[in-house]
Amino acid sequence: MSVERVSITEAAAKIVDQLRVKHGDLMFHQSGGCCDGSMPMCFKEGGFLIGRRDICLGNIHGCNFYMASDQFEYYKNMHICIDIVEGRGSSFSLEIPLGVRFMAISTLFNDDELRELNSNNIH
Numbered sequence: 001m002s003v004e005r006v007s008i009t010e011a012a013a014k015i016v017d018q019l020r021v022k023h024g025d026l027m028f029h030q031s032g033g034c035c036d037g038s039m040p041m042c043f044k045e046g047g048f049l050i051g052r053r054d055i056c057l058g059n060i061h062g063c064n065f066y067m068a069s070d071q072f073e074y075y076k077n078m079h080i081c082i083d084i085v086e087g088r089g090s091s092f093s094l095e096i097p098l099g100v101r102f103m104a105i106s107t108l109f110n111d112d113e114l115r116e117l118n119s120n121n122i123h
Contacts, residue, residue, distance in 0.1 A: 003113045003120075005079060008060040012084040012102060016042070016061045019094045026063045026094070028082070029054070030104060032071030040065070040082055040102045041093035077114065078106040 008016070020026055025045035041048070042063070053069040060082055067075065082102055089101040109117065 003079075003109070003116045005057040005075075005117070006060055006065045006082065007079070008082045009084070012082050013061045015084050015095055015098065015100060015102075016063060018098070020062075023094055028060065028063055028065040028102070030065075030067045030071060032068045032074070039089060039091065039093070040080075040104050041091050042095055042102060043092075044094070075106060078108055079113075081105045081107070 016026060019042060023044045026042055027045050027048065028040050028042055029048050029050070030040045045063075050066055051068070054066045055069055055072050057065050057067055057072075057080070059065065065080075065082070081104070083105055084095070084100050085103050086100055088099055089096055091101075093102065095101060
């Protein structure tokens, strides 16, 4: 069994593909700030400065996914699936001009999944 902290839906992956054509390599960051800041945001790789306390939770569809460490404390027992919804957010995320926005759907890991994460030292 291979447990991952973050995944992406097919619909969201298609948006990533569109954005990659226009912007090149991409990355995600979820800060835990208020309002749209708590949503996962997509940036051109290097277009957002990763802090020393940010944690890379994994790679989704060729994009590293980072989260602020204080936000990770809320998500450390959850799997995060990145999806897409219609509607404009007010963030700097690259998908906003397309009239959609990324969203995080979280589900709790079961006991076996948590044991595997802990045994592999995955944050």
